[in-house]
Amino acid sequence: MKILFVTSEFGDFAKAGGLADVSAALPRALKRRGVDVRILMPAYQNVLDKITQLKVVASLPGHAAIEPCLIGETETADGITVYLILAPSLFQRPGTPYTTPEGYDWGDNDVRFARLGLAAAEVGKGIASIGWTPDLVHCHDWPSALAPAYLAWSGANVPSVFTIHNLAHQGLFGADRLDALGIPHDAFRTDGVEFHGYISFMKAGLVYANHVTTVSNTYAAEITTDHLGSGLHGVTRGLAAEGRLSGIVNGLEPEWDPATDRHLPRMFDAASLEGKSINTDFIRTSLCLNPSDGPLFGVVSRLVHQKGLDLIADIAGNIVERGGQIAILGTGDPGVERMLLDVSRRYRGSIGLVAGFSDTMAHRLVAASDFFLMPSRFEPCGLTQMQAQRYGALPVAHATGGLADTIENDETGFLFTDFSVGGFLEATSRAFDTYHAPERLAAMRRRAMAKSFGWDEPAKAYEALFSRVAGVPASKPPDRGFSGVTRLPQLISADMDRKAAAR
């Protein structure tokens, strides 16, 4: 089976958040199963800085205001083929994939990511000079969401799957951009790309892909509700009713193993937890925290509203009063960063903030933590709570999305259902009680650290889905049909499968 994996982030080359981790791990897990997965992404300046060889394999024409581009081919050290969209005026810039170095969205993000979607559609249909035609195009989040739409508008019958990593970011642009993006005017309607008078890239992915997945079972259900549907709940409900929406929980990369983690001052495993406390001491010293016998609560997060970090600021005083400390690593919204900086100044010696992000520091902080705070307002899947459990840092988390699906309450972490200061305090209180009951703490840690969280099961579920949507046999027949894929109450009927595959 041949899959074109279309993404705006790929961990090896360009990372802004969790999408980059998934884009690095899932294609590799699929490749291990014998799937020929190739990645398509923009050639940002920092991608070109990282690669050593590049062969130009195709030249694509422009369309409307979307300029022509070249397609370059490179390969990662472990043999993953990556097609890069070479459009210097769109992508060779400083900053993140989406923003200027100062954190403002690029003003031409519509054309930049329309270029990604259009290139995906063209490579998806097959380009003679590339000599490879995928069976299915797999797109991720709004930046690649126009690909299924451009495929449909060109009349091509190439199957596609669209994966939502975060429905809250939708890629909304003014209706006056229709012509510039080459969107047919008759597609600007409520059952097309129109969203309250705007063009919605996200909606294009939902409407035109054959099947839509998201990254946990609970989030797949939550996005059909008024509360978490981000205004698109009508569309997601329709998808669910047609059996075209399902959840596949993300996995965790094998590098997240405390027994072999070279980032750590001291490696450890469930049988030798003394090593963990050396990591705790190391982080206390690095963040200028006072020596303490109390629990260390860790936070590794993009500092954005979604993550509910305001609840951490609200209960910080209580944690400190009870003898706890908090170590925070993250960067993002300047307002959230200032709020946490203020808290760390108020409780100097007990709360430490590293404003920034590095992989090494992330591994060290997770390894150091006794507990891990994740009061996310919503969380499509979340990766850090899986990392935390693997490292014996028990998550204290809001029971939403993937957090509800990957943490067992009072077994491998502490969940709270009521998103409020009271709810969060009650769960942290259970964490404190457990900290003071060493046998119970050790048992919970052992259970958390024994969880597998690998990518094999999710990859198997994606492969089974691709196989069904594209009508191509899986490289190995799946053992148990759709293992790992939750079907929403409206079960996918064979008839609907055929209709979806024919779209």
Ligand SMILES: Nc1ncnc2c1ncn2[C@@H]1O[C@H](COP(=O)(O)OP(=O)(O)O[C@H]2O[C@H](CO)[C@@H](O)[C@H](O)[C@H]2O)[C@@H](O)[C@H]1O
């Ligand atoms: N400031 C920062 N800068 C760069 N990297 C940082 C960072 N802070 C944390 N990270 C790293 O990025 C990853 C974060 O992944 P998450 O899944 O928690 O969140 P994110 O919201 O980005 O992703 C979205 O997509 C993923 C993948 O599907 C879903 O799990 C998640 O719920 C959804 O919100 C971790 O590997 C973490 O170490």
